[in-house]
Amino acid sequence: MKFVLILLLGAVATLGSCKSSGNSAAQAAAERCICGTPEADFEGCPHPSCLKGERNPDNPDCVCGPLKLSGKK
Amino acid sequence: MNPLLRSTLSFAALLVLAAAASAADYVKLKGGKPVKGEAISFDEPTQTLNFKMEDGTTHGFKLDELDKRSVYLVNQSKVPKDDATKQIRLANLARDAELFAHALRHYGYAEQADPSRKPEIERERGTLRKLAAAYGMKKAQEATSKGDKAEAEKWLIKVVEKVPDEPQAKEAAAILEQTYASTRAEKEAKAQSKAGEQLKKDLQPGKKNYDDMVKKTQDGLTQKTTGSRSTSLWDSAVSDGQKALALLDKLVKKYPDPQTQETLGGYRVIVVNQVIEVHLHLASAYTTRSSYNDALAQVNKALALDPKNERALATRARVEQAAAERGWIW
Numbered sequence: 565m566k567f568v569l570i571l572l573l574g575a576v577a578t579l580g581s582c583k584s585s586g587n588s589a590a591q592a593a594a595e596r597c598i599c600g601t602p603e604a605d606f607e608g609c610p611h612p613s614c615l616k617g618e619r620n621p622d623n624p625d626c627v628c629g630p631l632k633l634s635g636k637k
Numbered sequence: 638m639n640p641l642l643r644s645t646l647s648f649a650a651l652l653v654l655a656a657a658a659s660a661a662d663y664v665k666l667k668g669g670k671p672v673k674g675e676a677i678s679f680d681e682p683t684q685t686l687n688f689k690m691e692d693g694t695t696h697g698f699k700l701d702e703l704d705k706r707s708v709y710l711v712n713q714s715k716v717p718k719d720d721a722t723k724q725i726r727l728a729n730l731a732r733d734a735e736l737f738a739h740a741l742r743h744y745g746y747a748e749q750a751d752p753s754r755k756p757e758i759e760r761e762r763g764t765l766r767k768l769a770a771a772y773g774m775k776k777a778q779e780a781t782s783k784g785d786k787a788e789a790e791k792w793l794i795k796v797v798e799k800v801p802d803e804p805q806a807k808e809a810a811a812i813l814e815q816t817y818a819s820t821r822a823e824k825e826a827k828a829q830s831k832a833g834e835q836l837k838k839d840l841q842p843g844k845k846n847y848d849d850m851v852k853k854t855q856d857g858l859t860q861k862t863t864g865s866r867s868t869s870l871w872d873s874a875v876s877d878g879q880k881a882l883a884l885l886d887k888l889v890k891k892y893p894d895p896q897t898q899e900t901l902g903g904y905r906v907i908v909v910n911q912v913i914e915v916h917l918h919l920a921s922a923y924t925t926r927s928s929y930n931d932a933l934a935q936v937n938k939a940l941a942l943d944p945k946n947e948r949a950l951a952t953r954a955r956v957e958q959a960a961a962e963r964g965w966i967w
Contacts, residue, residue: 594950600706602776606769606795608738610954617742619710624663624671627706627739630714631662631676631686 600625664688664698664707672698679715686711705734713743721751729761737769745962766967770796770803777809786820797858798921799967810859817855821911822848828904836897839888840904846881847908850874854915868922871915875938878912913939917952925967929960 597611597620598604604614609628613620619629662676664686675689685697700708709731716723728743744758744765773796780788793809800806825847829840853874857867885905889898916939923932933956939949 591945591950594947595954602772603791604738605736606738606773607799608742608955608958610951612954615954615958619662621661621663624665624673625706626663627710627713627736631664631710633676633678633714 597623597626599623599628661691662688664710665704666698666702666707667704669704672696676711676714679711706736709734709736709739713739718746719750721747721754724750725754725758725761728765732761732765732768735768735772737765737772740765741967742962762967766800766803769967770800770805773800774805774809777812786816790816790820794858794918798918798925813855813858817858818848818851821851821907824907825904828907829900831896832900833897836888836892836900839891840884843881843884843888843904843908846877846884847911850877850881850908850911850915853877854911854918857915857918868919871919871922874915875912875919878908878915881908882912909942913942913946913949916942917948920952920956924956924959929956932956933960 595611597609597614599609599611599614599620600623608614609626611620611626611628614626614628617629619631620626661673663671663673664676665671672688672690674691677687677689677695679686680697683697684700686700686703687695687697689695700711703711709727712727712730716727718724724743724747728740728747731737731743732740741762744762748755748758773792777789777792777796780786780792790813793813796803796809797806797813825844829837829844832840851874853870857870857874860867860870882905885901885908889901892898892901916935920932920935920939923929923935933953936949936953936956939946940953943949
């Protein structure tokens with residue numbers, strides 16, 4: 565039982581660590597995914613996923629990372 | 638099963654489902670309709686993306702059914718970072734779809750993959766700069782026709798900073814010379830409109846510092862951004878701004894009444910915003926020169942004035958990215 569709880573806490577902590585280190589509203593706003601806007605097309609999007617070259621799954625206009633082609637030909 | 642164990646496992650299952658949902662992909666059809674699901678494979682001979690829809694069915698989308706962003710997305714999904722030829726082709730595709738930041742990233746990858754192709758890549762970057770300059774001016778003109786001065790200025794500054802050697806940059810600089818200082822003079826006048834005569838008199842040296850700062854900022858923008866003349870003008874502009882802020886600090890102590898404090902607070906916001914803008918121009922210039930530490934130092938100075946400034950935070954993220962990838966070279 566304790567082992568399961570420790571595992572769960574570990575999973576939650578790991579998920580939490582995937583979030584941005586900044587927690588203020590401004591930080592979040594500055595890191596919002598602006599993909600699809602002319603500004604982002606021109607000079608890039610400051611969203612953490614986009615900066616890592618990964619696609620933000622919450623924004624249909626984001627093209628910062630590849631599709632996950634699970635059965636690539 | 639123990640109730641605690643059952644609820645723990647249920648929670649874990651929810652987490653897994655949430656993670657799976659967030660891993661969904663999108664493509665967009667011509668016309669803009671988004672399609673959500675999972676990309677399975679791409680068939681080269683027929684140029685078809687096989688896509689598992691949300692309802693579980695599989696659908697094949699020909700590339701010419703997708704909008705230009707999704708066509709780029711599909712192509713970038715197939716191209717390895719270390720294949721210079723394909724990265725150049727991909728960059729050109731992104732560039733022609735007006736995805737300039739993406740194109741720059743791919744040119745950077747291509748150059749890293751095969752440095753001997755730098756001259757060819759630089760030629761392609763040259764074409765990108767021409768297209769980007771035209772695009773930026775088009776955006777500025779659209780904003781102007783809508784009466785959105787702030788948006789127009791934003792695009793004019795992007796053109797001047799990012800593509801200073803293009804003819805449009807001269808055009809943008811000429812427009813900025815007409816509008817930049819007057820826009821800020823209006824803000825400054827509004828900020829001290831409620832000030833009494835004595836306060837206006839006390840603010841005079843600060844107003845001069847502010848006006849000097851604005852003039853030097855404008856002059857720096859209308860020079861070549863990457864030149865040392867611009868950076869020295871902006872350094873001097875920051876110094877003027879700091880003098881104005883020091884005066885405001887003194888006046889805050891001299892006038893403790895709430896109404897004057899409010900007026901001074903409003904004035905301070907105008908000055909701080911301008912100083913932040915100058916720091917960000919400096920950061921942009923240093924980034925262009927690949928002086929990333931200097932660029933970050935300027936961004937940090939901007940954030941010291943306003944830790945929540947969105948533009949400064951976004952600029953820091955972009956500078957850090959440019960430093961890490963060394964690919965966002967205009």
